[in-house]
Amino acid sequence: MNRFLHFILLSISIFLGFTFWGAGMAKLFHEHQFFGWIGPVWLIEELEPYGLGFYGKFIALSQICIGYMLVTTRYKLLGSIMMIPMIANILMVTISLDWRGTPYVLAFLLLLNLILLWQYRDFFRPLIDEGKSRFDIKTRRIRTASGHLVWLAGLGLQLFAIQVSYWNWIVACGVVLTGLVLSALSFRADLISVATEEVKIP
CATH class of the missing domain: 1.20.920 (Histone Acetyltransferase; Chain A)
Known part of the structure; x- marks a missing residue:
């Protein structure tokens, strides 16, 4: 492509x-x-x-x-x-x-x-x-369990931000952005996990 x-x-x-x-x-x-x-x-x-x-x-x-x-x-x-x-x-x-x-x-x-x-x-x-x-x-691209977990944590923060919005809108937006950054890092987590597995292979 x-x-x-x-x-x-x-x-x-x-x-x-x-x-x-x-x-x-x-x-x-x-x-x-x-x-x-x-x-x-x-x-x-x-x-x-x-x-x-x-x-x-x-x-x-x-x-x-x-x-x-x-x-x-x-x-x-x-x-x-x-x-x-x-x-x-x-x-x-x-x-x-x-x-x-x-x-x-x-x-x-x-x-x-x-x-x-x-x-x-x-x-x-x-x-x-x-x-x-x-x-x-x-x-x-290879996907790993650690990458999936990092992404899910980011999704969880999106849902948590909804509850936070009833307390403080600015903080809620901060939680949303943190979740987005975390989910973006899931690709990095894949690379680290794959590299770690390759090191373990004799």
């Missing part, structure tokens, strides 16, 4: 991730004071009269987790797969509530998501064949 294409795909991942991660955080942050460009931030309040407030919170948490997979670029494949049913759920809500314009925005975001999935097309043939396929799967 050439550098320009890699940059484009990375940019799509970050854009999609920020879009949905920011949307979910804005729904749950105190008084919806979080950065994001897509709404509505008051989805939970809109659904509560129909007894669907808890469902609205579920959507928000899904947006945070799935979006975070993409904005940190560590789990682009898993995040892209999970984003399809999430967008479908949001689309059904917007159609049911007759929100005009939103379905077109979601269609554009779904298109970007499909572009991301296309780079992982070599993974899908074994799924279709329900087993080993004669088609090769391209090698990709």
